[in-house]
Amino acid sequence: MKVTLNRINDKFLFEAKGGSGVPVFIDNKTDEPSKGASPMELLLMGVGGCSAIDVILILQKQRQEITSYKMEVEGQRKEVRDAKPFEGIHVTLHLEGKIDEAKAIRAAALSFEKYCSVSITMEASVKITYTIVLNGRSLEIT
Numbered sequence: 001m002k003v004t005l006n007r008i009n010d011k012f013l014f015e016a017k018g019g020s021g022v023p024v025f026i027d028n029k030t031d032e033p034s035k036g037a038s039p040m041e042l043l044l045m046g047v048g049g050c051s052a053i054d055v056i057l058i059l060q061k062q063r064q065e066i067t068s069y070k071m072e073v074e075g076q077r078k079e080v081r082d083a084k085p086f087e088g089i090h091v092t093l094h095l096e097g098k099i100d101e102a103k104a105i106r107a108a109a110l111s112f113e114k115y116c117s118v119s120i121t122m123e124a125s126v127k128i129t130y131t132i133v134l135n136g137r138s139l140e141i142t
Contacts, residue, residue: 001018001019002018002019003016003017003018004016004017005026009035011028012027012028013025013026013027013035013036014026014027014036024036024037024042025037026038026039026042040075040077040084040086043075043086043118043122044073044074044075044089045073046118047073047089047091047116047118047119047122047128048071048073048091049118050111050116050117050118050119051071051091051093051108051111051112051116051118051119051130052069052071052093054107054110054111054115054116055069055093055095055104055107055108055111056069058103058106058107058110058111059099059103059104059107062100062103062107064097064098064099064100064103064104065097065098065099066095066096066097066099067096067097068094068095068096068097069093069094069095069096070093070094071091071092071093071094072091072092072094073089073090073091073092074089074090074091074092075088075089076088076089076090085125085126086122086126087126087127088126088127088128088129089122089126089127089128089129090128090129090130090131091112091128091129091130091131092130092131092132092133093108093130093131093132093133094133095132095133095134095135096134096135096136097135099134099135101134101139104132104134104139105132105139105141108130108132108141109141112128112130
Protein backbone atom coordinates (compact mmCIF):
# COMPACT_ATOMS: atom_id res chain seq x y z
CA MET A 1 0.00 0.00 0.00
CA LYS A 2 1.26 3.44 -0.87
CA VAL A 3 -0.04 7.00 -0.53
CA THR A 4 1.28 10.28 -1.91
CA LEU A 5 1.13 13.77 -0.43
CA ASN A 6 1.42 16.93 -2.48
CA ARG A 7 1.78 20.33 -0.81
CA ILE A 8 -0.77 22.69 -2.37
CA ASN A 9 -0.14 25.99 -0.61
CA ASP A 10 2.77 27.79 1.05
CA LYS A 11 1.74 26.59 4.52
CA PHE A 12 0.65 23.10 5.64
CA LEU A 13 -2.17 22.09 3.30
CA PHE A 14 -1.57 18.79 1.51
CA GLU A 15 -3.60 16.73 -0.90
CA ALA A 16 -3.11 13.05 -0.14
CA LYS A 17 -4.09 10.20 -2.46
CA GLY A 18 -4.03 6.46 -2.12
CA GLY A 19 -4.55 3.75 -4.67
CA SER A 20 -8.14 4.84 -5.30
CA GLY A 21 -6.99 8.28 -6.44
CA VAL A 22 -9.57 9.98 -4.22
CA PRO A 23 -8.07 13.14 -2.66
CA VAL A 24 -8.03 13.76 1.08
CA PHE A 25 -6.96 17.14 2.37
CA ILE A 26 -4.64 17.33 5.38
CA ASP A 27 -3.89 20.59 7.20
CA ASN A 28 -2.36 21.96 10.37
CA LYS A 29 -5.11 22.86 12.84
CA THR A 30 -3.14 25.81 14.26
CA ASP A 31 -3.73 27.79 11.06
CA GLU A 32 -7.44 28.58 11.17
CA PRO A 33 -9.50 28.25 9.17
CA SER A 34 -8.22 24.79 8.37
CA LYS A 35 -8.84 23.42 4.90
CA GLY A 36 -8.33 19.77 5.80
CA ALA A 37 -8.35 17.19 8.55
CA SER A 38 -5.41 16.97 10.94
CA PRO A 39 -3.30 13.79 10.90
CA MET A 40 -4.68 12.86 14.36
CA GLU A 41 -8.27 13.33 13.13
CA LEU A 42 -7.45 11.06 10.21
CA LEU A 43 -6.34 8.34 12.65
CA LEU A 44 -9.71 8.56 14.42
CA MET A 45 -11.51 8.51 11.07
CA GLY A 46 -9.50 5.44 10.12
CA VAL A 47 -10.57 3.58 13.26
CA GLY A 48 -14.20 4.54 12.68
CA GLY A 49 -14.25 3.85 8.96
CA CYS A 50 -12.52 0.48 9.25
CA SER A 51 -14.83 -0.71 12.00
CA ALA A 52 -17.96 0.64 10.29
CA ILE A 53 -17.20 -1.31 7.12
CA ASP A 54 -16.62 -4.50 9.16
CA VAL A 55 -19.79 -4.14 11.24
CA ILE A 56 -21.99 -3.40 8.24
CA LEU A 57 -20.55 -6.34 6.26
CA ILE A 58 -21.05 -8.73 9.20
CA LEU A 59 -24.60 -7.59 9.87
CA GLN A 60 -25.53 -7.73 6.18
CA LYS A 61 -24.26 -11.33 5.98
CA GLN A 62 -26.55 -12.10 8.93
CA ARG A 63 -29.47 -10.52 7.05
CA GLN A 64 -29.91 -7.69 9.54
CA GLU A 65 -31.68 -4.59 8.27
CA ILE A 66 -29.63 -1.45 8.95
CA THR A 67 -31.57 1.75 8.30
CA SER A 68 -29.03 4.14 9.87
CA TYR A 69 -25.41 3.87 10.99
CA LYS A 70 -23.50 6.68 12.68
CA MET A 71 -20.35 6.72 14.77
CA GLU A 72 -18.60 9.01 17.19
CA VAL A 73 -14.89 8.39 17.68
CA GLU A 74 -13.20 10.28 20.50
CA GLY A 75 -9.50 10.18 21.30
CA GLN A 76 -7.92 10.96 24.64
CA ARG A 77 -4.37 12.28 24.31
CA LYS A 78 -1.37 12.42 26.62
CA GLU A 79 1.87 14.40 26.66
CA VAL A 80 4.95 12.42 25.63
CA ARG A 81 8.00 14.64 25.24
CA ASP A 82 6.90 17.16 22.60
CA ALA A 83 4.15 14.96 21.11
CA LYS A 84 0.56 14.25 22.11
CA PRO A 85 -0.26 10.68 21.05
CA PHE A 86 -3.54 8.97 21.77
CA GLU A 87 -3.66 6.95 24.97
CA GLY A 88 -7.26 5.89 24.50
CA ILE A 89 -9.94 5.91 21.84
CA HIS A 90 -13.64 5.40 22.50
CA VAL A 91 -16.06 4.58 19.69
CA THR A 92 -19.83 4.89 19.98
CA LEU A 93 -21.76 3.01 17.31
CA HIS A 94 -25.31 4.25 16.69
CA LEU A 95 -27.32 1.62 14.83
CA GLU A 96 -30.94 1.80 13.73
CA GLY A 97 -33.05 -0.88 12.12
CA LYS A 98 -34.24 -4.45 12.56
CA ILE A 99 -31.05 -5.68 14.20
CA ASP A 100 -30.74 -8.43 16.79
CA GLU A 101 -28.91 -7.13 19.89
CA ALA A 102 -26.64 -10.17 20.20
CA LYS A 103 -25.68 -9.89 16.54
CA ALA A 104 -24.83 -6.19 16.89
CA ILE A 105 -22.64 -6.92 19.92
CA ARG A 106 -20.92 -9.82 18.17
CA ALA A 107 -20.32 -7.80 14.98
CA ALA A 108 -18.65 -4.99 16.94
CA ALA A 109 -16.53 -7.45 18.93
CA LEU A 110 -15.38 -9.21 15.75
CA SER A 111 -14.50 -5.89 14.16
CA PHE A 112 -12.43 -4.49 17.01
CA GLU A 113 -10.84 -7.79 18.09
CA LYS A 114 -10.31 -9.62 14.81
CA TYR A 115 -10.95 -7.76 11.54
CA CYS A 116 -10.28 -4.02 11.81
CA SER A 117 -6.69 -3.61 10.63
CA VAL A 118 -6.54 -0.02 11.91
CA SER A 119 -7.59 -0.93 15.46
CA ILE A 120 -5.30 -3.94 15.51
CA THR A 121 -2.39 -1.82 14.27
CA MET A 122 -2.94 0.60 17.16
CA GLU A 123 -3.80 -1.90 19.92
CA ALA A 124 -0.25 -2.21 21.28
CA SER A 125 -0.13 1.47 22.22
CA VAL A 126 -3.74 2.69 22.40
CA LYS A 127 -6.66 1.21 24.34
CA ILE A 128 -9.73 1.18 22.09
CA THR A 129 -13.12 0.79 23.74
CA TYR A 130 -16.62 0.96 22.31
CA THR A 131 -20.28 1.21 23.15
CA ILE A 132 -23.28 0.33 21.02
CA VAL A 133 -26.52 2.29 20.90
CA LEU A 134 -29.18 0.24 19.09
CA ASN A 135 -32.42 2.00 18.21
CA GLY A 136 -31.72 4.66 20.85
CA ARG A 137 -30.89 2.22 23.65
CA SER A 138 -27.39 1.49 24.99
CA LEU A 139 -26.52 -2.19 24.90
CA GLU A 140 -24.64 -3.90 27.68
CA ILE A 141 -21.43 -5.38 26.38
CA THR A 142 -20.10 -8.23 28.49
